Amino acid sequence: MARIRAVVFDVGGTLVYPADPVGETYARFAKPHGFRIAAEAADIAFREAMKSCSPRDKGSIPTNGDDRVWWKKVVRRSLPETAFPEAKAFEIFFEEVYLYFAKPEAWGVYPEVPEVLEDLRDRGVDLVALSNWDQRLHAVLDGHGLGEWLSQRFISAELGWEKPDPAIYRHVADVLRLSPDALLSVGDDARNDVEGPRKAGWKAVQIERPKHDLWAAVRALTKR
Numbered sequence: 001m002a003r004i005r006a007v008v009f010d011v012g013g014t015l016v017y018p019a020d021p022v023g024e025t026y027a028r029f030a031k032p033h034g035f036r037i038a039a040e041a042a043d044i045a046f047r048e049a050m051k052s053c054s055p056r057d058k059g060s061i062p063t064n065g066d067d068r069v070w071w072k073k074v075v076r077r078s079l080p081e082t083a084f085p086e087a088k089a090f091e092i093f094f095e096e097v098y099l100y101f102a103k104p105e106a107w108g109v110y111p112e113v114p115e116v117l118e119d120l121r122d123r124g125v126d127l128v129a130l131s132n133w134d135q136r137l138h139a140v141l142d143g144h145g146l147g148e149w150l151s152q153r154f155i156s157a158e159l160g161w162e163k164p165d166p167a168i169y170r171h172v173a174d175v176l177r178l179s180p181d182a183l184l185s186v187g188d189d190a191r192n193d194v195e196g197p198r199k200a201g202w203k204a205v206q207i208e209r210p211k212h213d214l215w216a217a218v219r220a221l222t223k224r
Contacts, residue, residue, distance in 0.1 A: 010187025104143025
């Protein structure tokens with residue numbers, strides 16, 4: 001069995017989380033525009049919209065880092081039909097929300113993350129981010145000081161593939177110049193961070209808080 005040479009982290013739900021529930025954020029930004037949105041309902045609708053809009057067909061994912069087109073679909077489906085009936089008003093609201101989530105303060109970092117990343121780096125493994133995100137991820141990671149550990153990042157909207165497309169796992173392995181069995185995927189999504197990587201020949205650990213937090217990645221390494 002090959003030794004793990006690199007740990008590849010998902011980001012959202014694994015390293016960081018929205019500082020406020022997404023529905024609350026949408027409701028807060030909608031209020032100045034004259035629309036009252038039920039935050040809890042919007043939060044549920046957001047999770048459903050994320051599922052219904054993924055995975056995407058090949059060729060539909062940008063490579064320039066800007067993923068506004070896809071996010072507009074998600075946000076629109078997260079809101080009640082009565083909110084923002086005029087396209088121009090929705091565009092203004094959407095841009096405000098989109099830019100807000102590029103700010104580090106829109107995100108929290110799970111408490112164990114810095115210590116775990118430092119521990120793994122001390123063990124001599126490379127630390128990498130692999131995320132279905134867009135160029136805003138750079139500001140989020142760097143703003144929270146996580147760039148110190150995660151300088152190498154593979155972001156779907158910069159590559160044109162997203163998890164669980166097998167091509168994105170092959171690309172990461174090729175760029176890192178590592179065999180698939182030397183890679184360990186760590187993330188909270190069973191399909192994207194566990195099933196997909198394992199089909200590509202990687203090892204994988206699923207984060208399921210509070211049962212399994214990021215220390216599960218350390219335990220996975222010490223077992224091998």
